[in-house]
Amino acid sequence: MSLSQRYLIRCQDADTRWCPCVLADSGSCPVCPVIRGEDSCERCLWQGVCIYEKHLSAGGRMEKRLFRPLQVLRKAEIGPDVYRVVLTMPSEWRFELNRPGGFIIVKPSGADHYSAAPMAIYQSSEDETMSLVFEVKGPKTKKLAQSGAVWDVKGPFCSGLWGARRLQTPQNLRCLVVAAGTGQSLLPAVVRQLLKMDNDLHLVVEAKNNGMVYAVEDLAGLDRRDSALSMQLLMPRSDKPAGSPLADAVREHCYDVLVSLGSDYLHEQVARLRDDQPWAASNNSVMVCGEGICGSCGVVLDNGEHLRGCKVDIPPEFVFGSPGVDSEFEGGPVL
Amino acid sequence: MTTRVAVVGGGWAGCAAALSAAAAGAEVHLFEKTDMLLGAGLVGGIMRNNGRFTAAEEGLLLGGGGELFAVCDQASRHQDVAFPGHQHASLYDVSRIEPLVRDRMKDRAINLHLQTRIVFAEVHQNSIESIHCESGQQFAADVYVDATGTSGPMGNCHRYGNGCVMCIQRCPAFGPRVSLTALAGVEERTAVKGSDAPGAMSGSGKLHVDSLSEKVRTQLQQTGVALVPVPEELINESKLAAKACQQYATSEYASNLVLLDTGHAKLMAPYMPLDQLREVPGLEHARYEDPYAGGRGNSIRFTAIAPRDNHLKVAEVENLFCAGEKAGIYVGHTEAICTGMLAGHNAARLGLKQKLIKLPRNTAVGELIAYGGQQMKTKEGYRNSYTFAGSVFFDRMKDLGLYTTDRQVIEKRLKQQDLIGLLGSELR
Ligand SMILES: Cc1cc2nc3c(=O)[nH]c(=O)nc-3n(C[C@H](O)[C@H](O)[C@H](O)COP(=O)(O)OP(=O)(O)OC[C@H]3O[C@@H](n4cnc5c(N)ncnc54)[C@H](O)[C@@H]3O)c2cc1C
Ligand SMILES: Cc1cc2nc3c(=O)[nH]c(=O)nc-3n(C[C@H](O)[C@H](O)[C@H](O)COP(=O)(O)OP(=O)(O)OC[C@H]3O[C@@H](n4cnc5c(N)ncnc54)[C@H](O)[C@@H]3O)c2cc1C
Ligand code: FES
Numbered sequence: 195m196s197l198s199q200r201y202l203i204r205c206q207d208a209d210t211r212w213c214p215c216v217l218a219d220s221g222s223c224p225v226c227p228v229i230r231g232e233d234s235c236e237r238c239l240w241q242g243v244c245i246y247e248k249h250l251s252a253g254g255r256m257e258k259r260l261f262r263p264l265q266v267l268r269k270a271e272i273g274p275d276v277y278r279v280v281l282t283m284p285s286e287w288r289f290e291l292n293r294p295g296g297f298i299i300v301k302p303s304g305a306d307h308y309s310a311a312p313m314a315i316y317q318s319s320e321d322e323t324m325s326l327v328f329e330v331k332g333p334k335t336k337k338l339a340q341s342g343a344v345w346d347v348k349g350p351f352c353s354g355l356w357g358a359r360r361l362q363t364p365q366n367l368r369c370l371v372v373a374a375g376t377g378q379s380l381l382p383a384v385v386r387q388l389l390k391m392d393n394d395l396h397l398v399v400e401a402k403n404n405g406m407v408y409a410v411e412d413l414a415g416l417d418r419r420d421s422a423l424s425m426q427l428l429m430p431r432s433d434k435p436a437g438s439p440l441a442d443a444v445r446e447h448c449y450d451v452l453v454s455l456g457s458d459y460l461h462e463q464v465a466r467l468r469d470d471q472p473w474a475a476s477n478n479s480v481m482v483c484g485e486g487i488c489g490s491c492g493v494v495l496d497n498g499e500h501l502r503g504c505k506v507d508i509p510p511e512f513v514f515g516s517p518g519v520d521s522e523f524e525g526g527p528v529l
Numbered sequence: 530m531t532t533r534v535a536v537v538g539g540g541w542a543g544c545a546a547a548l549s550a551a552a553a554g555a556e557v558h559l560f561e562k563t564d565m566l567l568g569a570g571l572v573g574g575i576m577r578n579n580g581r582f583t584a585a586e587e588g589l590l591l592g593g594g595g596e597l598f599a600v601c602d603q604a605s606r607h608q609d610v611a612f613p614g615h616q617h618a619s620l621y622d623v624s625r626i627e628p629l630v631r632d633r634m635k636d637r638a639i640n641l642h643l644q645t646r647i648v649f650a651e652v653h654q655n656s657i658e659s660i661h662c663e664s665g666q667q668f669a670a671d672v673y674v675d676a677t678g679t680s681g682p683m684g685n686c687h688r689y690g691n692g693c694v695m696c697i698q699r700c701p702a703f704g705p706r707v708s709l710t711a712l713a714g715v716e717e718r719t720a721v722k723g724s725d726a727p728g729a730m731s732g733s734g735k736l737h738v739d740s741l742s743e744k745v746r747t748q749l750q751q752t753g754v755a756l757v758p759v760p761e762e763l764i765n766e767s768k769l770a771a772k773a774c775q776q777y778a779t780s781e782y783a784s785n786l787v788l789l790d791t792g793h794a795k796l797m798a799p800y801m802p803l804d805q806l807r808e809v810p811g812l813e814h815a816r817y818e819d820p821y822a823g824g825r826g827n828s829i830r831f832t833a834i835a836p837r838d839n840h841l842k843v844a845e846v847e848n849l850f851c852a853g854e855k856a857g858i859y860v861g862h863t864e865a866i867c868t869g870m871l872a873g874h875n876a877a878r879l880g881l882k883q884k885l886i887k888l889p890r891n892t893a894v895g896e897l898i899a900y901g902g903q904q905m906k907t908k909e910g911y912r913n914s915y916t917f918a919g920s921v922f923f924d925r926m927k928d929l930g931l932y933t934t935d936r937q938v939i940e941k942r943l944k945q946q947d948l949i950g951l952l953g954s955e956l957r
Contacts, residue, residue, distance in 0.1 A: 209684035242687030244701070251648065251663055251704055286719055289689075289727045320908065 195497040195512075201239055204507040206353040208241040211257050214249040217486045217505065219256060223249070224506055258485055261310075261346040263303055267323060273406040275330040276376075277339055278316070283324040287350040291315040291324060294383040295355030295477070295507075298326075299348040299484050301334075302341030309334055310346075312481045312504075314354050314379040317412070327379050327408060351484055353503075355380060356510045357474030360451070364472075365391045367450035372440060372464060374456030375402035377476055378409035384453055384474075385413055396447065398440055400456070441467055458514065465515025475510035479503030531556060532880025535660060535670035536873065537647045537709045540568025541862045542853025543676030544630055545594025545869030546876065550674070551637045552593045553877035554955040558670065559639055560662065562646035563703045565627050566634070568678055570862050572697045572735055574626075574791030576601050577608075578618035580917035580926045581863040583893045586939045588863075591894070592953020594870030600629050601862070606790055607753030612797075613781040614919060617934060620753055624792040646704045647677075650712035656847045657713055663704065672848045672876040675709035676869060679830045679854040680731075682706050689728050691800070691826025696731070698828065710835040710855065713846045720831035720858045721911045728832040729914065734800060734823035735793035737816050745811040749790040757786040757811050786812070793818055799827045831858050831914070839899050840885040841872040850876045857901035858914040867894045874952045881956050889946055893917060893931045900925065 205225050207213045214223070223229040226245040227237040235246075268280040283291070290296055296318070301310040311334040318324040330339050338345070352358075361384065369388050373381050378399060388395055401407050444452075444467045452473040454464040461475045479491035481504045491503035495512060534550040536543045539561030551557045565571060576598070577585050588595030602608075604621040612618065634641060642662075649661040659669040682705025683693040698706060711717055719727040738746060748755040764783050781787075786809055787797035803824040806815050817823035835851040836844040843849040852872035853865035871894070875885045888895030897915065900922065904910030915922045926932040933939060943949050 209687040211684070213684070242692045243683040247701075247704070251646075253648075253665075255649070284716075286716075286727070289719075289725075292725070 195495060195499070197237060199512075202509045203239070203501065203512070204241060204359065205505055206351070206507055207505060208245060209243050212259060213243075213245060214252050214256055215258075215486050215505075216256065217502070218245060218249045219254065224501060259348045259351075261301070261307075261348045263344045264347045266343050266345055272327070272408060275339075276327060276406050276408070277330070278325060278327045278408070280323050280325045281345065281347065283318060283322050285322050287324075288318050288320070288322075290350035290352050291318045292383060292386075293352050293358065294361055294380065294387050294474070295352050295358045296383060297349070297351050297354040298324075299351070299481065300326075300338065300345050302337050303344040303346055305337065305341075305346070308482065309337060310348070310482060311335060311338065312351070312354070312484065314376075314476075315383070316379040316409075317382055327376060329376050329406075348484060351504070353505065353507055354477050355384070355455075355474050356477045356508050356513070357472070358507060360472040360474055361387050361391075361453070363391070364388075364393060364451050367393050368396070368447060369393045369451040369453065370396045370398065370443060370447070370449040371453040372398045372400070372455065372460065373409065374400040374460050375406075377455035377457070377460070378407070380455045380476055381409040382412060384455065388451075388453075393451070396443065396449070398443060440464070444468075454510070461510060461514040465511065468515070473510055475514060477503060530881055532672065532877060533558070533670040534672050534674065534873070534876045534880060535560065535668060536674040536676055536876075537660065538568065538676035538678055538853070538855075539563075539566040539641075539643070540676060540678050540853055541570045541597065541865035542678070542855070542869035542872070543568075543674070544634060545597055545866040546674045546676055546850070546852050546873030547594075547634060547639045548596060548637055549593030549870045549873030549952050550877040551639050551873075552953045552955065553874055553881070554957075555672075555877040555880055557639045557873075558642060558668065559634070560642045560645045560647050560660070560668075562644065562706070563699055564644055566630055566641075566643075567627050569680060569697060569731075570865070571623055571627060572793070572795075573733075573862055574620045574623050574795060575615075575789065575918075576605075576619045576621060576863060578615040578918045580893060580923045580932045581861065582617055582934050583926070583932055583939060584863050584867055584897070584917045586936055587892055587894050587943065588867055588870060590940060590943050590949050591870065591888075592950045593874055594866055595952060596633070597630065597866050598863075600633055601626070604629055606792065610753040610789075612754045612787055612789065613756070613785070618753075620789055620791050622792045644703065646707065647709060647712070648707050650709060652713050652846070654847075655845060657709075657849055660709070660712075671880040672850070673709060674869075674872050674876050675835060675843065675849060675851045675855050676853050676865075676872070677706055677708050677855060679728075679833045680706060680828045685728060685829045685832050686826070689722075689726055689832070690730055690829040694800075694822040694826050694828065695820045696828040697821075708833045708835075708855070710843055710846075710849065710851060711833065713843070713849055715835060715843060715845050717832075718834045718836060718905060718911065720834070720914065728829040730799045731827040731830055732797070732799050734796040734798065734827065735818040735821060736788070736796050736812075736823075737818050738790075738792075738794045740814050740816045741788075741794055742811040742813070745788065745794075749788060749794060753790045755788040755794075757788060757809055759784055759786055759809055763805055763808060796823070800825060830854060834858065834905070836905070837902065839887045839902055840875045841868060841898065842875065842879075842885065848879060850879075856898075857905060858911070859897070859901060860914045860916045861918060863918075864897065864916055868898060870952050871898065877956060883956055886951075889948075891929075891931070891946075892943065892948070893926055896926070896929065896931060897922060
């Protein structure tokens with residue numbers, strides 16, 4: 195991987211108070227070559243701040259996100275095994291969580307940290323509440339569905355959408371956003387961002403197995419322009435896999451930007467339909483600590499480099515759509 | 530009985546706090562990360578505009594840190610200057626002010642620790658026991674004042690602005706700002722920009738005077754102000770929402786470049802790409818002052834405000850006060866001095882086991898502190914900034930009858946309440 199390609203991989207925490215983190219402390223900062231033991235700044239992946247300087251002056255001290263108890267204000271089963279939860283939100287989290295890709299890590303109050311699951315922020319509001327929607331899949335989400343008035347929450351994180359930076363600048367472009375299942379939870383922030391930049395949007399929302407389309411109604415209020423609705427729903431509900439209608443849409447309209455919110459399987463589909471346009475895809479890494487420590491979120495790049503999926507923003511094309519990947523592949527990141 | 534006060538941050542707020550604490554009889558140590566005092570005061574210069582006149586006069590009468598207003602007057606390049614929205618401003622000379630203040634601090638026996646950045650605080654039972662500087666050296670005091678401001682650090686300027694522009698904080702050289710309040714474990718508050726992002730971008734830049742056309746230069750030197758019309762196609766009003774200084778967010782500032790003579794040619798705009806700037810007649814050869822990248826952006830401020838009461842004591846920490854931008858969304862040198870002079874005085878009071886004081890709300894300074902604190906308890910409050918010089922607070926001063934430029938009225942008001950010299954006299 196060339197240095198200029200490597201430049202596209204960004205640490206989500208480099209310009210925050212959570213840098214330097216344990217990765218810098220252990221000599222494995224993804225941004226700073228000097229911290230990694232190289233003898234010059236030549237391969238520095240500058241992100242606006244000198245992490246080497248921060249690392250030296252921190253003298254081994256670092257700030258970590260810690261679980262804190264937050265109140266569960268409402269929990270409703272909005273569909274079969276699908277829950278919408280409203281939590282109190284520390285006010286300063288809003289600025290991070292209302293970005294596309296903002297998420298938190300949650301567990302039932304007092305549960306051990308293995309029970310924690312990352313959850314996208316569906317909506318955050320000025321009255322210091324945030325909501326998320328989750329689907330019961332296995333032990334962690336089952337426990338969350340049963341658990342009570344308080345959750346332990348860690349945050350704010352903002353690496354939940356790989357390629358999110360690409361949504362900051364495009365203006366007056368045609369964008370296709372595909373969301374499937376609980377990937378819909380990323381829709382409001384993504385749509386808000388793309389509309390802010392006066393883009394035209396087409397949405398494809400796929401219900402997945404439980405038939406739930408929950409995000410579409412909530413999007414209606416987001417289009418603030420006087421002109422005709424710039425957001426067009428191509429296919430609100432489908433029992434078919436995303437593949438074919440998606441292909442039709444992509445063939446028919448020449449989109450400038452693609453956004454894929456759903457499983458890695460969906461990302462593979464989108465990757466295959468994509469030409470060279472910029473795209474973003476939800477980050478589906480398995481995450482436990484969110485701090486770069488546990489390694490459960492590992493992503494291995496073509497060049498063999500190991501990265502922490504929880505920490506970095508990776509252009510999705512580095513992970514999805516490699517030639518030779520079995521098109522039926524449906525699993526974790528394509529390594 | 531003696532007491533030791535440590536002031537962290539040597540901007541206007543820290544200097545005023547140190548002078549008040551010293552006047553009250555404390556042994557005072559001031560810690561500043563850079564090699565100069567005054568912080569953002571090294572690039573500003575505008576004093577006494579609008580309601581700041583009233584506040585400066587009150588400060589001089591209250592004493593303590595208020596004596597800094599006399600130093601500013603002494604360093605004025607221009608007095609009684611008017612520019613859009615502003616009356617009777619003084620402009621101090623940014624290249625002469627710092628040594629004058631430093632001398633004053635030494636005269637008052639304040640121990641200055643320059644190039645000493647505080648990076649750690651030892652906290653025990655809600656009290657700060659000691660602070661540590663970057664070199665590892667430790668320092669213990671009875672009472673602390675956080676006057677570290679809110680500019681930067683580079684991460685904030687990058688995440689919420691256009692990146693580090695090498696402002697006067699000079700983080701790359703002297704290290705980033707570190708908040709003592711945060712080190713003490715207190716959760717800080719942040720202002721909210723128009724577009725719903727944290728903090729606000731500073732609203733003025735600095736041009737090299739010699740790079741301006743002779744006409745503009747002469748006008749600046751003679752009157753202190755130059756209004757340079759911006760060609761129609763360059764006018765971009767959308768930039769206004771991001772500015773810290775709502776008082777300068779009017780369309781007059783969008784259709785003209787307002788320049789002020791502070792030693793620099795102070796440009797009353799958050800930033801402007803150099804190529805655009807050079808399209809303005811009179812500024813064809815303009816350049817920004819070194820090393821500042823004024824064409825790219827400006828510093829981000831107001832992301833780290835301490836919760837506090839009207840004594841300016843920080844919530845949850847027994848022996849910590851705050852001043853300047855740390856104490857509220859306060860824009861300005863005058864505001865920093867006014868909050869600093871009370872914080873330093875109360876720090877000495879706490880150390881000497883005396884009752885803390887508030888300033889009454891029928892003074893401009895007392896009202897600023899109380900109103901700013903009150904606004905921090907509301908959501909909307911974080912969308913405004915507060916200054917004697919304009920916007921909501923100046924309107925409020927006028928409504929309450931607090932704004933006046935009549936020195937006798939101000940003196941009478943303070944005398945009636947026994948406030949003359951209150952912050953300048955030694956406590957026993
Ligand atoms: C950034 C991010 C945001 C997410 N947002 C949402 C959301 O808004 N709503 C929602 O329903 N789900 C969301 N998820 C997925 C959610 O975290 C998992 O469904 C959950 O952890 C499953 O745990 P389980 O024990 O119930 O199921 P398991 O039986 O353990 O696993 C079921 C599936 O979830 C995946 N998974 C398991 N553990 C994790 C983990 N720790 N982190 C990520 N994936 C895991 C597995 O690979 C498997 O595909 C998000 C995941 C990430 C990484
Ligand atoms: C470009 C610009 C122009 C301005 N122009 C004007 C103007 O013309 N008129 C006006 O009234 N106002 C102006 N202002 C606003 C005004 O300068 C500020 O609001 C005011 O000076 C803030 O003072 P302060 O003491 O609270 O903070 P600062 O001036 O920011 O001072 C904080 C000090 O603390 C130091 N510090 C930070 N952390 C540490 C640490 N851990 N250890 C030791 N030291 C530390 C910093 O180096 C700094 O010197 C301007 C601001 C800017 C940025
Ligand atoms: S989730 Fe633990 S290292 Fe990424």
